[in-house]
Amino acid sequence: MQNHYPISWPSARLFTEAVQCPAVAFAHFELRDTIPAVDRLGMPLVTSGQFAYVYKLRSGRGVYAVRCFRGHLGDRERRYELIDAHLRTHPVPDFARFAYDVHGILVSGRRYPILVMEWLEGPTLDVYLNEVMGRRDVLLHLADEWLKLLGSLRAAGVAHGDLQHGNIIVEHGQFRLVDFDGMFVPAMSGWMASEVGHQHYQHPARAARYFNADLDNFSGLVIYLSLIALAERPALWAEYHDENLLFTKEDFLAPESSRLLAEIKEIGGEHRELAELLERAAHGEPEAVPCLLEVKSADSKLPTWLAAPADIDVVGQTREAPQVQPPPASVRAPVWVRGRTPFQPGSRVPTTPGSTAVQSVFSGPAPFVPQQVGLNPPDGFLELSQHALKHARTFARERKSFFWWYIGLYNFLYLMGLPFGAALLFTVVVLAGICLTYGVLRALREPQPTLMNAGASAVALPYAAPHARTPQWTLHPPASVTRQTNAPATHAARPVVGNLTLAIYHLDNCEWAQKIAQKNRVPFTSPVEAQTAGYRPCQVCFQRRTT
Structure with missing residues (x-):
């Protein structure tokens, strides 16, 4: 299959339509039997970010977050290959597990890349802080955990590239990081950054050319200083929090006139020293920002489960509809199906599988x-x-x-x-x-919809929230999905080529397939996949093959 992406990229509506049929949309077998989480209107639950749409999918094997990208980035695939290779030898337990699939989702007859991650049930950092504000012990514990996270990144020789509240999940009192599009690993030395991060957390002079292992020094200092300042003065949260924790880009552009920095300096001690350090760092170059670990180390050496204060867990609020059991078959069935006699041998039976539309989304x-x-x-x-x-x-x-x-x-x-x-x-x-x-x-x-037995009840999918830093993850690299075989291809399994303009697909050796313009070529792994996408077979090559 050719790795050819169109200029235009699918909208959120097209991605949402595709996600509603996972068996057709996804290339990886572990995603084909998933069920998308839905909101109270019954539509797939989607979170829209600057670079991707994120969907929540459930299956018997676990819960996944699928990131569908909003646009094409030329070297994204190569970046994730290098990130994956480095993390295999230098694992960071605070990272959510992930796998990049270059042909992950089928939308409007074309394959697009996705990033599949484990779903983290905890809230984002800003939501968590809003719930625990006023609890000094919890905030100081988070500050200590933040230093441990920065130490893990430094030990692995990597930088996240976009440390901000939306990319930090708090799970059982410890931090987990998501969104690795802007990440740096040593194999990327000399590259340009693909993004420059959230403006309220990054150095005001940061540019794409600044891309190395010290990328997180400034944002790491900003977040740590915010946590310890809130521990001493919770009133700062109501006054300065918006699309940030406390600091904004204006505080970094003119730190000497920042009211927030002046208030933090009044606390004295460590707060004053770090506020002055941040002020000097904002005036200098991004490369000159020191690492926080050079001036501060974690106070506690105990594991998180021992050092964490009591009642530290916070349940994140989402728009996801609660799990419900499906209604009885006698209620779901159309009027003329209710009360039908049992199936008799010899009757015509629909050969299509039952639709999940009549099931609970979590059954x-x-x-x-x-x-x-x-x-x-x-x-x-x-x-x-x-x-x-x-x-x-x-x-x-x-x-x-x-x-x-x-x-x-x-x-x-x-x-x-x-x-x-x-x-x-x-x-x-x-x-x-x-x-x-x-x-x-x-x-x-008209074939009637598939029904459950009146006495049968839906079987709820097992789900357990991950409690360990390295949860089990069975999603294989995308290479296992697109591997090639030397066995002769059968008529049902051999690759075919679709014509985007005429909605017709051809065998790869058909003379008409060679005449399709490159921009209109849509590769499929089999005729079944092409028919599912709405393409009809070429009368020339398929008749020739059957004769």
Whole structure:
């Protein structure tokens, strides 16, 4: 499959539509049986950031966060390869586990990269601080944990690149970091930064050329000073907190006139020393900012679970709808399905798998119970009429040849001697009758949705919040998804090429496939994938192969 990305990138709406069908959208097998978390309107829960949309997916193996990028970054794939290679030999326990999949999601017939991470249940740093404000012991514990995190980064020789409240999750009294797009590892020496971080946490003179292992020195000092200042003066939170913790870019541009820095200096002691250090660092160059660990070390050497104060956990508030059990089958079923007789051998059974639309978003797949399908009229005439009209309108709209039927029938009747008005009326009635007849037959024969047994209950997916710094993670690198094989490809599994303009797919050796312009080529791993994306087969190459 070619790694070719279009100029335009999918919108949040297109990504959300794709996520609603994980079995089709995702390339990795561990994501295909997931169920997206939804909000109270039943839509997939999405968090929009500056560079990506994040979706929460649940499965029997765990809970994942899937980041769908908002645009194309030329060397993003290479950056994540280097990050992954470095962290395999220099692990940082405070990082959320992740895997980059270059062909991760199918949207509108094209594959786009995604970043799959473990889902962290804790709140972001700003939300957490709002809940524990006034608890000096908790804030000082967080400051101590922050020094430990900076020590872990320094020991591994890496820099996160965008330390700010939205990328810091507080989980059981310790910090976990997410969003690694701007991360530095030693193999990237000499590169330019892909982003310059949140303006209220970064040095005012930071630019893309400044990219090394000391990248987090300034933001690390800003966050630590904010934590210890709030421990002594909680009133600062209500006065200065907004899209930041305490400091803003204006405090760094003119530190000598900053009211916040003046108030922190009044506390005295360590607070005054670090405030003056921050003031000097803001006046200097980004490369000259000292590491906080050179002037301060963690007070506690105990593990977090021993040193953490009591009642330190905070439950993050989200827009996610609570887990509910699905209603009984007798309530979910359409009117004409309720009370149907049990399945009898010889009846026609739909071959499509059951839809998860009738399941709870957090329930397991419902057992398949075949339903009798035939020409049994629905119990509700009004419901039958509505379905018949819907199919009739679809039939008339999709059959463009109706126009020629209309002209031919009208000319025939007019030549047979019927007056103009009578021929016109008769033609309209005949064509409307054809559409309505098709609609009624389609409504009667429409396969019924898959139902659960009335006595069966949905099986809730097991989920346990991660308590360790290194939770189990079974998502393999994307190479395992796109690996090649030397075995001969079968008709059902061989790669095909789609034509984006005509919505037709060809075998790779078809002469018509060679004529598709590069910008209109859409690679698929199999005909099944192409058909799922709405493409139809080429009549030339597929007929030739079957003969």
